[in-house]
Amino acid sequence: MPTADPAPPLAAETGTQPLVLWSVEGGDLRRQLASIAELDAVGVDAVVLPGGSLATADPILIAGAASRRAPRVGLIASLSPWLQPPFHTARVLGTLDALTRGRAGWLVDPAPTKFSATDDTDRWTASGVSDLAELDRAFADYLAAAAALWNSWQPGALVADVGGGQYVDPAKVQVPHYRGEFFSVRGPLNMPRSPQGRPVILARWPIGAVVNDTASSHADVLIVSQQADVSAARNQTATVLLELHGTAAGAPPATTADGYLISGVSDPALYGHVVHTVLPGLLPPTGRRGLLRERLRLPADAFDWTAPNPNPTPNATSATTKDLE
Amino acid sequence: MTPQPGFLPRSSPTDDARRRMILGWFVNYMPTAWNRPWAGSDPTSWTDGEFYLDMARALERASIDLVMLEDSSVVPENFGSSMTAEFAATTKSPKHDPLPLAAAISQTTERLGIVTTMSTSLYPPHRLAQLQSTLDQLSDGRAGWNIVTSFENLAAQNVGLDTLWEHDERYSRADEYVRLADEFWTKDSVSFNGSYYQAEVPGTLPPVQRRPVLCQAGGSSSGMDFAAKWADLIVSVPTGLPAMKAYRDGIRQRLESAGNAPDACRVLYMITPILAETVADAEAKEARMYSPDGDNFLRRLVQLSNVSEIDFAQYDLDQPIPEDATTNGAQSILDAMKAATRGSSLRQAMAGKGESTSLRLVGTPQTVADQMEEAMDFVGGDGFLLFHGGGGLISRHYLDEVLDGLVPELQRRGLAQTGYGPGTFGERLAAR
Numbered sequence: 001m002p003t004a005d006p007a008p009p010l011a012a013e014t015g016t017q018p019l020v021l022w023s024v025e026g027g028d029l030r031r032q033l034a035s036i037a038e039l040d041a042v043g044v045d046a047v048v049l050p051g052g053s054l055a056t057a058d059p060i061l062i063a064g065a066a067s068r069r070a071p072r073v074g075l076i077a078s079l080s081p082w083l084q085p086p087f088h089t090a091r092v093l094g095t096l097d098a099l100t101r102g103r104a105g106w107l108v109d110p111a112p113t114k115f116s117a118t119d120d121t122d123r124w125t126a127s128g129v130s131d132l133a134e135l136d137r138a139f140a141d142y143l144a145a146a147a148a149l150w151n152s153w154q155p156g157a158l159v160a161d162v163g164g165g166q167y168v169d170p171a172k173v174q175v176p177h178y179r180g181e182f183f184s185v186r187g188p189l190n191m192p193r194s195p196q197g198r199p200v201i202l203a204r205w206p207i208g209a210v211v212n213d214t215a216s217s218h219a220d221v222l223i224v225s226q227q228a229d230v231s232a233a234r235n236q237t238a239t240v241l242l243e244l245h246g247t248a249a250g251a252p253p254a255t256t257a258d259g260y261l262i263s264g265v266s267d268p269a270l271y272g273h274v275v276h277t278v279l280p281g282l283l284p285p286t287g288r289r290g291l292l293r294e295r296l297r298l299p300a301d302a303f304d305w306t307a308p309n310p311n312p313t314p315n316a317t318s319a320t321t322k323d324l325e
Numbered sequence: 326m327t328p329q330p331g332f333l334p335r336s337s338p339t340d341d342a343r344r345r346m347i348l349g350w351f352v353n354y355m356p357t358a359w360n361r362p363w364a365g366s367d368p369t370s371w372t373d374g375e376f377y378l379d380m381a382r383a384l385e386r387a388s389i390d391l392v393m394l395e396d397s398s399v400v401p402e403n404f405g406s407s408m409t410a411e412f413a414a415t416t417k418s419p420k421h422d423p424l425p426l427a428a429a430i431s432q433t434t435e436r437l438g439i440v441t442t443m444s445t446s447l448y449p450p451h452r453l454a455q456l457q458s459t460l461d462q463l464s465d466g467r468a469g470w471n472i473v474t475s476f477e478n479l480a481a482q483n484v485g486l487d488t489l490w491e492h493d494e495r496y497s498r499a500d501e502y503v504r505l506a507d508e509f510w511t512k513d514s515v516s517f518n519g520s521y522y523q524a525e526v527p528g529t530l531p532p533v534q535r536r537p538v539l540c541q542a543g544g545s546s547s548g549m550d551f552a553a554k555w556a557d558l559i560v561s562v563p564t565g566l567p568a569m570k571a572y573r574d575g576i577r578q579r580l581e582s583a584g585n586a587p588d589a590c591r592v593l594y595m596i597t598p599i600l601a602e603t604v605a606d607a608e609a610k611e612a613r614m615y616s617p618d619g620d621n622f623l624r625r626l627v628q629l630s631n632v633s634e635i636d637f638a639q640y641d642l643d644q645p646i647p648e649d650a651t652t653n654g655a656q657s658i659l660d661a662m663k664a665a666t667r668g669s670s671l672r673q674a675m676a677g678k679g680e681s682t683s684l685r686l687v688g689t690p691q692t693v694a695d696q697m698e699e700a701m702d703f704v705g706g707d708g709f710l711l712f713h714g715g716g717g718l719i720s721r722h723y724l725d726e727v728l729d730g731l732v733p734e735l736q737r738r739g740l741a742q743t744g745y746g747p748g749t750f751g752e753r754l755a756a757r
C-alpha cells in the first residue's frame with residue numbers, strides 16, 4: 001500500500017496525463033451502447049455502467065454487449081453485491097474480464113437494498129437490513145468469498161497438454177472451502193483465472209456513514225467528489241479519481257487526483273462539447289491500451305495469485321481478504 | 326397446471342412453414358476441440374468468446390433458429406473422486422458464464438434466437454428476471470431461458486446450500502419460481518408471498534417479448550409435467566423413433582388434458598450427425614469417435630459419471646457392473662448400466678454408439694437428411710437440436726460439415742428455412 005504524499009504535485013506538473021473515466025447515463029440501451037462505442041473511439045480509459053436497481057438493465061450484460069463495438073475501453077459495472085451470492089458475481093465478472101481480454105471492473109455499491117427478496121432457506125440476505133455496520137461486515141465477507149474464488153485457479157493452469165491428455169493441471173486448482181460469518185462457498189470457480197487475475201475494484205469515498213468502511217479500504221480505485229478529499233483517499237489506495245458532475249466536466253479543474261470520473265452529462269450540447277473539445281485536450285491522441293489495471297496505474301502485486309492457507313480456519317475471512325488489499 | 330399462455334404467431338403458419346424443421350444448436354462456453362486434429366492454432370483462445378461469436382454468425386448465415394448456451398456451476402469430482410479426470414475430459418469445466426457471451430452475441434447477430442441456461446436452484450428469482458429481461462432488450466426480443474433445476478450438490482455448496490433439494494421438490498420449487506419470474510416480467514411492481522419465495526420489489530425491467538421464450542428439458546414425469554405447463558420449446562434426447570414419438574405424445578397429452586392447445590409447445594430432439602463424403606467414410610469416423618480405446622472413451626465415462634453422480638472409475642471396464650452396486654446418485658442410470666452390461670462389460674456396452682443423440686445419423690448430407698425427414702414424418706415434429714459435445718468437442722470443421730453440408734441439403738428439400746420470418750423469437754417459433 002503506497003504511503004500518502006503530503007503535497008503531491010498536480011497531475012499537469014508531473015507530465016502524466018490524467019486518467020479519464022466516464023459514467024454512462026442510464027436509460028435507452030441503444031443509446032448507452034452507441035455512447036460507449038463513441039467514448040472508446042475518443043480514448044476514454046473506462047466507462048462506468050449504471051446498475052443499482054432491478055428496474056435497470058444489468059450493467060455486466062451491457063458491458064458484454066459493448067465489448068466488440070468498443071474494443072479498447074475499460075468496462076466497469078456498478079453492481080450491488082446484494083443481488084446474488086458471491087459465486088455468481090465472481091463468475092460473471094471473471095467471464096467479463098475474459099470476454100474483454102482484461103478490461104473488466106466492478107464499482108461496488110453495498111448500500112442497503114431498495115427491494116426485499118427472500119426464500120425459505122436460512123441463508124443471510126441483505127433484504128430488510130438497514131444497519132450499516134452489519135452490511136459493512138457482510139460486504140467484507142462477500143469480498144473475501146469472491147477473492148477466494150478468483151484465487152482458486154493459478155496462472156498457467158490451462159496447459160492443454162495433448163500428449164499428456166490433460167487440459168487443466170489439477171495441481172493448479174485449489175478448492176477454497178470458504179466459510180465466513182455471512183457467506184459460504186465451496187468453490188473452486190469453474191473457470192480459469194481471468195486476464196487481470198480479477199476485475200479492478202472501484203468505490204466512492206467516503207461511501208457512507210461508516211468511516212474506513214470495507215469498500216473504500218479494499219478498492220483499487222477511489223472516487224472522491226471534491227479536491228479536499230483527495231489526500232485522505234490517497235491514504236487508502238493507489239489511484240484516486242475526482243468526480244466532475246454535469247457542467248463541471250466542461251472545464252476540468254486542476255487536481256492532485258490521478259484523473260477524473262465524468263458523470264451526469266446528459267445534456268446533448270454539453271456531451272458534444274466535453275467529448276469533442278475537452279477530452280482531446282486531456283487524453284493521449286491514440287488512447288491508452290492494455291489491461292485496465294495497467295491503464296489505471298495499479299500495482300501488479302495487488303492482482304497476483306497468492307498461495308491459499310493450507311489449513312483454512314472456519315472463519316476464513318482474514319486469510320482471504322488479504323488478496324484484495 | 327394451467328399457464329401455457331405461450332406466444333402467438335403474427336400470421337397463421339402455411340403448410341410449407343409447417344414442413345420446415347425448427348433447428349437449434351446446443352453448445353457450451355468451454356474449450357473447443359483442443360485435443361483433436363482440427364483444434365486450430367490456440368487451444369486456450371476460447372476464453373475470449375471469439376470462437377462462439379463466429380459460430381453464432383455462422384448459425385445465422387445458415388438460418389438456424391436458435392443457439393442454446395449450456396450452463397453448470399461446478400468442477401465435478403464424480404469420476405475417481407477428484408478433479409483430475411474432469412480436467413482431462415473437459416466435460417463441464419473449465420467453463421465461462423454464458424450470459425455475457427449471450428449479450429455479445431446479441432450485438433453480432435440480428436435474427437438468431439439466443440437461449441441461455443439458468444438454474445432455478447442456483448439463481449435468486451429477481452436476478453434471473455433482471456438478467457433475462459436485459460438479454461431480451463439487448464437482442465430486441467430474441468432471448469430464451471433454458472430452465473434447469475441442477476443436480477450437483479457441489480454446485481449447491483457454491484451458493485451457500487449444503488445439498489440440493491430432491492428431484493421432485495426441485496420441480497415444485499421451479500414451478501413457483503417461474504410463476505414469480507413471470508410476475509417480474511409482466512408487472513410494474515411485484516408483491517409475492519409463496520411457499521418458497523417472497524418478494525417485494527417496487528420496479529423491474531420489462532422484457533421486449535412478454536417474457537423470454539421458455540425452454541426446458543424435463544425427461545422424468547415431473548419434468549415433463551413442468552415442461553408441458555410452462556415451456557414454449559422442449560429439448561430432449563429420447564433414443565430411437567418410438568421413444569421420440571412417445572415423448573412428443575406424452576407432452577401433447579399433458580397439454581390437452583390441461584385444456585391447452587396440444588401444439589402450444591415445440592419439441593426438439595438432440596442429435597449429433599456424423600457426416601462425410603461417403604457413408605463408409607462416415608461410418609469409419611463414427612467407429613473412431615465411439616471407439617472404446619480412444620481418449621474420447623474417457624470423456625464419455627466422465628460424462629456418464631457427471632450426469633449420474635456415480636463414480637464409474639470404481640468399476641472394471643471389462644466386467645459387468647456388479648449386481649449389488651448401489652449409489653447415492655441416479656439409481657435409474659446405474660440400473661440401466663447394470664442391465665446393459667449384464668453378460669458383457671462396461672467397455673462393450675458403451676462402444677460404437679453415442680449417448681447424446683436421439684438418432685444414429687451417420688452418412689452423407691443426403692442420407693442423413695433422408696433420415697431426419699423420415700423421423701419428423703414419423704414423430705410429428707418439431708425439429709432438432711444439434712450438439713457435438715457428446716461425441717467430441719466443437720470445432721469449426723464440424724460446424725462447416727453441418728452448416729455447409731447438411732443444412733443446405735435440408736433447405737433444398739424445403740425442410741429447413743432459408744431466412745427468418747418477421748417478429749420476435751417467440752412469434753417466429755409460434756409461426757412454425
Ligand SMILES: Cc1cc2nc3c(=O)[nH]c(=O)nc-3n(C[C@H](O)[C@H](O)[C@H](O)COP(=O)(O)O)c2cc1C
Pocket residue numbers: 351394395396397442471472473474475476542543544545546547548549560561562595710
Ligand atoms: C438437450 C438437453 C440440454 C440440457 N441442458 C442442461 C444444462 O445446460 N444444464 C443443466 O444443468 N442441465 C441440463 N439438462 C438436464 C435437464 O435439465 C434435465 O435435468 C434432464 O433432462 C433430466 O430430466 P429431469 O430433470 O426431468 O429428470 C439438459 C438436458 C437435455 C436433454
